[in-house]
Amino acid sequence: MISGKTSEKVEEYAFGGLVAAIGIFTLVDATTIAARADNAVGPRAFPYAVGALLVVTGVAAIVATARGRLGQAEEGEDVDSGVRTDWVTVGKLVAVLVAHLVLIGLVGWPVAAAVLFFGAAWTLGAVWWRALPIAVVLALVVQVVFAWGLGLSLPAGIFEGVPFLDG
Amino acid sequence: MDSITALLEGFATAAQPAYLLYALLGVTLGTAVGVLPGIGPAMTVALLLPLTYSLDPTAALIIFAGIYYGGMYGGSTTSILLNTPGESASIVTALEGNKMARAGRGAAALATAAIGSFVAGTIATVLLTLLAPAIADIAVTLGPADYVALMVVAFTTVAALLGSSPVRGLASLGLGLFIGLIGTDTLSGQQRFTLGVSTLADGIDVVVVAVGVFAVGEALYVASRLRHGPIEVIPVGGRWMTRSFWARSWKPWLRGTFIGFPIGTVPAGGADVSTFLSYAAEKKLSKRPEEFGHGAIEGVAGPEAANNAAAAGVLVPLLTLGLPTSATAAVIVAAFQSYGIQPGPLLFTNNSAMVWALIASLYIGNVMLLVLNLPLVKMWVKVLQIPRPYLYAGILLFAALGTYAVNFVVDDLIVLLVIGVAGFFMRRHGYPVAPLVVGLILGPMAEEQVRRTLQISEGSLSALVTSPFAAVAYGVLVVLLAVAVVVRLRQKKVESLV
Numbered sequence: 001m002i003s004g005k006t007s008e009k010v011e012e013y014a015f016g017g018l019v020a021a022i023g024i025f026t027l028v029d030a031t032t033i034a035a036r037a038d039n040a041v042g043p044r045a046f047p048y049a050v051g052a053l054l055v056v057t058g059v060a061a062i063v064a065t066a067r068g069r070l071g072q073a074e075e076g077e078d079v080d081s082g083v084r085t086d087w088v089t090v091g092k093l094v095a096v097l098v099a100h101l102v103l104i105g106l107v108g109w110p111v112a113a114a115v116l117f118f119g120a121a122w123t124l125g126a127v128w129w130r131a132l133p134i135a136v137v138l139a140l141v142v143q144v145v146f147a148w149g150l151g152l153s154l155p156a157g158i159f160e161g162v163p164f165l166d167g
Numbered sequence: 168m169d170s171i172t173a174l175l176e177g178f179a180t181a182a183q184p185a186y187l188l189y190a191l192l193g194v195t196l197g198t199a200v201g202v203l204p205g206i207g208p209a210m211t212v213a214l215l216l217p218l219t220y221s222l223d224p225t226a227a228l229i230i231f232a233g234i235y236y237g238g239m240y241g242g243s244t245t246s247i248l249l250n251t252p253g254e255s256a257s258i259v260t261a262l263e264g265n266k267m268a269r270a271g272r273g274a275a276a277l278a279t280a281a282i283g284s285f286v287a288g289t290i291a292t293v294l295l296t297l298l299a300p301a302i303a304d305i306a307v308t309l310g311p312a313d314y315v316a317l318m319v320v321a322f323t324t325v326a327a328l329l330g331s332s333p334v335r336g337l338a339s340l341g342l343g344l345f346i347g348l349i350g351t352d353t354l355s356g357q358q359r360f361t362l363g364v365s366t367l368a369d370g371i372d373v374v375v376v377a378v379g380v381f382a383v384g385e386a387l388y389v390a391s392r393l394r395h396g397p398i399e400v401i402p403v404g405g406r407w408m409t410r411s412f413w414a415r416s417w418k419p420w421l422r423g424t425f426i427g428f429p430i431g432t433v434p435a436g437g438a439d440v441s442t443f444l445s446y447a448a449e450k451k452l453s454k455r456p457e458e459f460g461h462g463a464i465e466g467v468a469g470p471e472a473a474n475n476a477a478a479a480g481v482l483v484p485l486l487t488l489g490l491p492t493s494a495t496a497a498v499i500v501a502a503f504q505s506y507g508i509q510p511g512p513l514l515f516t517n518n519s520a521m522v523w524a525l526i527a528s529l530y531i532g533n534v535m536l537l538v539l540n541l542p543l544v545k546m547w548v549k550v551l552q553i554p555r556p557y558l559y560a561g562i563l564l565f566a567a568l569g570t571y572a573v574n575f576v577v578d579d580l581i582v583l584l585v586i587g588v589a590g591f592f593m594r595r596h597g598y599p600v601a602p603l604v605v606g607l608i609l610g611p612m613a614e615e616q617v618r619r620t621l622q623i624s625e626g627s628l629s630a631l632v633t634s635p636f637a638a639v640a641y642g643v644l645v646v647l648l649a650v651a652v653v654v655r656l657r658q659k660k661v662e663s664l665v
Contacts, residue, residue: 011592011595011596012596015592015593015596015598016338019338019341019342022342022345023341026345026348026360029359029360030359033352033357033358033359034357035355035357041617041618041621041622041626042355043352043354043355043357043359045617045618046348046613046614046617046618047348047359047360050341050344050345050348050610051345053337053340053341053344054338054341054342054345057334057335057337057338057341058338060334060338061334061335061338064332064334069332070596070597071331071332071335071595071596071597071598072331072332072597073594073595073596073597074388074594074595074597076204076205076385076388076389077204077205077245077249078204078205078389078393078394078555079388079389079392079393079394080392080393080394080395081392083392085391085392085595086390086391086392086393087391089390089391089393090387090390090391090591093386093387093390093563094387094584094588096563097383097563097567097580097584097587098584100567100580101567101577101580101581101584104571104577104580105577109571113564113567113568116560116563116564116567117560117561117563117564118560119560120386120556120559120560120563120564121556121557121559121560122556123390123556124390124393124555124556124559124560125393125395125555125556126554126556126557126560131556131557131560134557135560138561138564139564142568146572150218150221151221152572152575154571154572154575155575
């Protein structure tokens with residue numbers, strides 16, 4: 001078990017490394033952009049500059065971390081800076097979002113939206129029998145507003161052909 | 168006095184019942200998202216973008232301007248009444264306002280914040296009215312090299328001067344610039360960084376990125392350290408406005424306005440810096456410096472006014488040069504662009520009616536906000552108490568909906584999730600998200616101007632700095648960086664004192 005401080009440092013290194021890696025990718029991939037030779041400033045010049053900026057700042061962030069200057073985690077009204085990171089909750093929320101985007105194509109937007117709202121609220125500590133009806137009503141209301149009010153049709157999925165829900 | 172006539176015509180437009188309703192909708196939404204933790208004006212404007220395509224541009228921009236101003240008002244209510252520190256621009260308010268509320272003087276704190284915001288917002292809008300056409304006249308004569316210089320100034324100030332770590336700010340800017348590169352190059356028609364994926368060929372939509380970093384990133388971050396238990400709202404106590412309230416408030420309001428507006432106008436650091444400077448000034452000038460840190464009304468009045476004046480000041484470079492210097496301003500630029508309008512010097516000639524209606528709506532919006540935030544403050548206290556699981560579930564739902572509604576393709580949701588997770592880690596490690604959004608929106612514009620400059624000069628790099636205006640801009644940037652170092656030191660001093 002690594003202590004909180006160490007794991008935070010590892011993450012900092014990883015993020016700085018990721019920034020630098022994106023920079024290297026930018027520099028390498030920029031060489032493959034087709035450009036006419038006669039053109040002094042083609043589509044490659046700016047990507048080179050951006051790639052260089054990313055590499056330099058990524059490395060600088062790693063150096064700063066090594067010197068013990070860690071980034072300050074953002075504060076917020078609902079953020080309890082005293083508690084440890086709850087990775088399980090973050091993982092569940094990501095899973096709920098993935099479920100949402102998969103379900104849209106399978107069963108339509110209303111069901112996918114209800115799953116997203118219910119899943120997220122329940123993950124964050126809402127009582128399930130209160131979250132469930134709110135999720136269903138909210139999803140249906142948005143579907144109707146979109147189909148009838150804005151004239152933009154969200155895929156109705158299993159409600160296809162149902163009046164009001166299928167725009 | 169052309170602009171006075173134009174402004175009056177603007178009022179005639181903005182006072183039409185439909186536009187008044189849009190303004191009311193905007194300021195109400197703005198106050199709501201300002202009050203609620205976890206949602207900000209930048210994200211709200213981004214979310215509403217796809218939904219407002221059916222409106223005419225004037226109506227949509229009036230809504231967005233209302234959200235922008237309203238967010239500033241709402242934020243102060245939260246920082247005064249909630250027991251936990253709030254968004255960065257109003258942290259100084261949280262210090263004094265929160266102390267006042269705890270001491271049973273919440274009413275006076277709310278009143279000085281709202282009236283101060285109104286006074287500052289109105290004076291700053293007058294200054295905007297007077298300055299903007301004049302600046303636009305000068306801006307018309309600027310060449311591509313001058314724009315490059317202005318964008319370099321904006322990039323540097325937003326990325327390196329704001330936030331606690333210049334390195335991380337610049338890294339965030341770089342990520343934004345990189346996302347802006349993805350897609351088809353407008354000048355040569357070449358695909359860049361698309362990895363052969365067809366969805367990426369058109370580039371990544373600004374809405375998806377803004378919603379990803381703001382909504383999804385924020386929701387995941389808050390969820391990882393959610394404050395559990397009941398939401399403690401300090402009851403509003405004390406008398407609203409006494410004689411001493413006015414006597415102690417009016418000077419800080421004016422001083423805050425004249426500190427905030429210039430700072431907002433020159434892209435030199437945004438609202439944070441202005442609130443800190445105003446706080447320091449009030450503390451220095453106060454006859455009762457010992458009250459600071461224990462609920463001094465001047466410490467609420469000044470910074471709140473400065474905050475709002477800076478927000479109005481940001482609109483000057485936004486409207487006259489097309490330069491956004493904050494995340495919300497960047498999203499508003501994207502909104503203009505989605506209607507095929509490029510904010511900048513030509514805005515006042517090509518879209519004169521629209522821009523003056525917009526400015527007129529700012530005056531009207533300020534009056535609405537004063538009413539919404541003083542007599543109706545109890546309503547916002549209720550909003551503040553929305554149970555957090557539902558609040559963040561709702562944010563995620565509308566983030567997904569707003570993203571999906573851009574193109575109705577599921578691929579955008581995958582991009583949203585990736586950017587949201589990136590935004591989560593950025594928050595954990597002190598990478599500010601505003602430079603990313605500014606870089607994303609200004610990057611493609613900057614590239615175009617650089618290439619245009621070098622095309623005219625046939626590749627000679629010296630063309631970038633030899634124009635007198637550009638040379639002055641780079642000179643000013645150097646001065647700004649020097650001033651920033653001094654301010655940063657002073658800010659640390661203020662922080663250590665309170």
